[in-house]
Amino acid sequence: MLCDRILGNMEEGSLGNISRTEDALELQWWDCWKRAIRKQTAAGRDVRILLPIGTGLHHGDVIYDDGDTRIVVRVLPCEVLVVRPWDLEEMGVLMLELGNLHAPAEVSAGDVLVAADGPVEAVLVDLGLPFEAETRRFAPRRCVGMPTFEPSAEFAAARA
Numbered sequence: 001m002l003c004d005r006i007l008g009n010m011e012e013g014s015l016g017n018i019s020r021t022e023d024a025l026e027l028q029w030w031d032c033w034k035r036a037i038r039k040q041t042a043a044g045r046d047v048r049i050l051l052p053i054g055t056g057l058h059h060g061d062v063i064y065d066d067g068d069t070r071i072v073v074r075v076l077p078c079e080v081l082v083v084r085p086w087d088l089e090e091m092g093v094l095m096l097e098l099g100n101l102h103a104p105a106e107v108s109a110g111d112v113l114v115a116a117d118g119p120v121e122a123v124l125v126d127l128g129l130p131f132e133a134e135t136r137r138f139a140p141r142r143c144v145g146m147p148t149f150e151p152s153a154e155f156a157a158a159r160a
Contacts, residue, residue: 002048027075059073075138101123
């Protein structure tokens with residue numbers, strides 16, 4: 001089956017409380033900004049996803065609903081480093097260093113979550129910032145430097 005749009009999100013309650021059988025499409029955090037995905041759901045359904053440019057998936061997104069069954073995106077938890085900067089200066093230095101590494105990061109309730117890897121851990125140790133490794137669902141912010149693509153009204157694809 002081909003899914004080409006997000007119908008709503010279960011976590012946000014945008015689909016109401018209509019009872020349906022749920023089939024989970026489990027994704028890693030790095031899959032969420034891919035435009036095209038081919039996977040199987042937990043129940044074994046073959047799913048192809050082709051989203052509009054600039055669209056990303058989030059935990060709880062519904063990509064299929066036939067009235068009986070919904071296919072719901074489930075982002076799998078992964079190991080992240082959790083940093084809790086004490087003040088704005090520490091936060092600024094941390095974000096500058098993470099940006100220099102092009103490390104995906106999420107800011108959530110005063111915590112900075114970053115994918116666990118060696119270079120990031122080395123920077124945290126070098127800065128003297130305390131951090132903890134935890135398993136959490138990770139949803140890094142999409143880079144503002146990569147805005148959604150909007151073709152002009154005059155854009156046309158030429159066929160050879």
